[in-house]
Amino acid sequence: MRSLDAYADYQVIGQNLRHLILGLGSFWLLANRFMLEENLGTAGPDGLVQFDPEAWYPLVANLRVIARVQRDFGEVAVRQSASHIPTIARFPSTVVDIHSAFDALDVAYHMNHGLNGRALYCPETGVMREGIGHFRSRSIPGQKQILSQCTSPYSCSFDEGLLLALAQRYEPSASITHLEPLRCRAHGSESCTYSILWT
Template sequence: MQFVPFEDGIEVKGQTVKAVVDGFNTFVVLGSAYLLDEGIGTPARNGLVNLELEGWYPQKSWLLCLQQIGKQLGDGLLMQSGMAVPRNVALPEGIHDIHSAIKAVDVSYHLNHRKNGRPMFDLETGRMQEGIGHYGYEPVPGQRKIICLCETPHPCAFDHGVLTAMAQRYEVHARVVHDEKQPCRKRRGDRCTYVITW
């Protein structure tokens, strides 16, 4: 299901939150207003939001912001915001092709969230905390295809954007398609399935 945190007390790094502003392109004041309406960041004189990029914000507020954007402006802006995430967030090392990029999405997702004051992925130990769901990675043998099951509280259009940006960073002509035959968080499912081809 979309927009509902899996656990209380989860926080999102400011770099990830900034993707909302970037997703609005030239309408950054509007993107800023959505964040400010949910108590994320502080207002600047020019109408933009001040965000601490290394700071942390409540996931619940972040999801409410995405929900309002989707309700009032539609999936297009949610997808654009998702596409801005890989430009803003910390990514693990060792990404060199589309396979390592899609595999790294789940690690990056956990690096940019924290629980009980600690990032949900420890780069030194490789340990991942549960509580925010996952981005799956399932390569199809012998084909230029990856199946990605997304079990996150994000809207499906947002995750579609995240996966599209990551895939196209390493394969310019990569295509990400939401599998409409599978469960969907928009239809109260617990996950969405995306098929990535190139």
């Protein structure tokens, strides 16, 4: 996995930062503190973090906050936080079911991340700029299964939470398995692959 320095110029759209507050329940005040310490937003009059949902914020700061959540509260907290992404992130209007959701995931990922204040994917031109990895998904013919390969800078537990929530939004019975977890980004590999199944 690349070092955080490789993502120093990249950004995330402000509305996506809500996952850190929505997903942590009673721990949200600590997440609030983490965000302020990493300069993700500013403190309001009540001391709570405020951010502009349409503004761009440093991706590295977001990754650091997620890493702190994982260290202090564990992988379950990170998965729970990431599970809110499908409901708050920007997705193409073509998404109507689990297959179209996973087909559009990489585009959505790039729509919600930016460089120099511009999204990495432009719907008007169809141009996608590189630099933050990808979510490559494919449906298994004749089966209720999707394989998703991730090369994002986010942690395995974050991606698991996002992928499972996206799947369950359209197929409530969906489950996820991290394939070959000992040969993944957490252990120096370039990618992680997840199997999503439903009945």
